[in-house]
Amino acid sequence: MCKSTLSGNSARPLEVTYNLSKSFANPTPISVLGLAISVSTLGCDLMGWRGAGGNGAASTGAYFFMGGLLMMLGGFLEFILGNTFPFILFCGYGGWWYSYGATLQPFFGAYGAYSPDASDPSKGLEVAGFNATFVELSLTISFALLSGAFWELALGNASVASNLQTAGGAFLFVAGIAAWYILLAITLSSVGFPFTFPLGDLGGFLTKKERLDSDASA
Template sequence: MATDNNRHNATNGNQDYLEKDFSNNNGNYHMDNPNTSNGEALNRIRTAGSISISPELFEKLYLSPQNAVKGDLRKTFGNPTPVALLGFLLSLSPLSCDLMGWRGAGGNGAAGIGSYYFFGGLLMMLGGFLEFILGNTFPFVVFTSFGAFWLTFAATLQPFYYAYGSYSTTGVEADGLATVGFTASFGFFLVFMGVLCLIYLICSLRTNMVFVVIFFTLVLAFGLLAGAYWQNAKYIGNADAAAGALAGRLQIAAGACTFVTSMAGWWIFFAIMLAALDFPFQIPVGDLSTLIKGASEKQKAKENMV
């Protein structure tokens, strides 16, 4: 028995993984014990004061570096991360195909307005605020901001809100979509969404490689979309055929970028679901949470050296 335990400790490099929940330090139990049967492990999961998981698994499940929180909420509630991701993916994936014009699709993605409200808006807001309750700040901010983006995009396309109708000079609301004022103005919204994603990209360097790919491609996509809208405004205002052709190419390129974003998102969604159900195989997401040390970790290391 001692030999098995020594071998287990050597395999794990004598590393004590951080706890998923820090509320009851006396009740912690490490579920990576090789001498624990499946039935006993399941019973301990139901009754233990805390469950020990590796920082890599925590980051995969919650898309955020492991942090200490008070209370037992992570054991009480399910993981909201895949719900928010699902809302994002079922809004962005079809929109990507629309932007690229596959099978004659187009119309700025107006056909998906329902999914923008109820998948992108509702599910991402719900998931985001549940992340807030669990104490996961980064996913909370990311999910709610993108939930607001989808609601904004849907409202802009909805005639009721008169976003483009106010630009029409013909009395036909839809004609406002093809005006210089609307296309040039909406381009600025896309620019600053790109700025937001750039901030998220930098922050994601402490999460995983898939998240980095998602935000990198979103930065590119929002920049390309802003360029497409501005070139389209130039085409409308000056009847510049070259600008119109460039706008079309920029839109297709933006759709290609968001398609890559979607594929990366589906990958991480699959990874989270496999981890949540404790499948016998897992897929990697390129954990970065231990690569870049946090400020608190560095400070603690300095204090230990003194």
């Protein structure tokens, strides 16, 4: 919501109010869509469904153009609308998806620099130094499990690393299901569908500081 003062021919200036939320579409669904697709595909890859593997390298395109692009775009649109928390959340995760996708791209040489064989850059994925670096990517329970998997790989414990990777993929898959549910609920609400799906309201548990201050002053 923003205001502009127009000084027309009248003696008193006219105040015009612009409601940005009415001028622009709701950007949240595209960010959630990017998250849902990226998380779902990575979860399936890490769990090894149908023989998938390679740290989810087969879905690199989804990480760049769905998780990265859509979440960053939605985040900046939330910034324009003045929504600070969604802006930070979406841009932060969008940046992570870009980083993860770039790591799996041979062009950036992230794992090729660790490879003992210059003719086979993919061997860098098996080197302790490369896998130990991934410990810094622990963001949620799933990412923490994945960090543990890379840590165990760095120590040479392939069996433990495989179990941690599968568990991390399972948590990502569950997060993907939740993201698809949220996307459906937000989309139905945005287009004015006659019914919506419950998402839960924390208004009864958490109160904004401005409201607390106004209640205290009253």
